[in-house]
Amino acid sequence: MQKVLGNWRVFEVVWLVLFTITGVVFTFLSKDSLFGFTVFITGVLCVVLTAKGKLASYVFGMYNTFGYAYLAYINGLFGEVMLNLLFFVPMNIAGFYMWKKNMQSGKLSMLQMKAKGVLLTVAVCVSGALLLGFGLSFIPGQNSPYIDAVTTVLSVVATILMVRRFKEQWLVYIVLNMFTVMLWVIRMLDGSSEGPLMIVMWSAYLINAVYGYYNWNKGAKEAMA
Secondary structure, eight states: OOEETTTEEHHHHHHHHHHHHHHHHHHHHTTOOHHHHHHHHHHHHHHHHHHTTOTTHHHHHHHHHHHHHHHHHHTTOHHHHHIIIIIIHHHHHHHHHHHHHTEETTEEOOBOOOHHHHHHHHHHHHHHHHHHHHHHTTSTTOOSHHHHHHHHHHHHHHHHHHHTTBTTHHHHHHHHHHHHHHHHHHHHHTTOTTHHHHHHHHHHHHHHHHHHHHHHHHHHHHHHO
């Protein structure tokens, strides 16, 4: 595939431009704030750079973490708020330094999990989502507790796998993004003005997760060769 701008592929540039334009259009049509758009664009930049194994992803990720936490708070998604502020902020810092330590000539060393690790990951995701969903259901004003719980637990697991550089993070992200789109569809139907833009953002993440798995699967195989 043809490359442009150094090691940026044509597909990656087109993908980034397409979703940026889509974000601008949805911000205008839904009369969302400029702040909502900044959360959208930093999120897209973060996941694109993560798929490429770029250290700069953590810079955009930190802004997106704080911004998304605020949007989740005003929409009554308290699991998402706790996840972003209590987990993603410290993990962004830890991930930056761990990735930096494993860069070789500007390229991140990518890993593949063993079968036992995959089974353990699935067990943690299922049990964690059920327990957290049950707990969230008792919080006044909490919306969609079990879907919120699924997205929260999957986000935690995927982030840990990302920091540890496992390609399987992207399989978790694919499932996570599907549930998060569903979550914001529900919020949009309930009248959330941020809903349409968040649906576009998480749909962008879903597409990127598929590409991220392709890219990291290739990188992990190269590392094992």
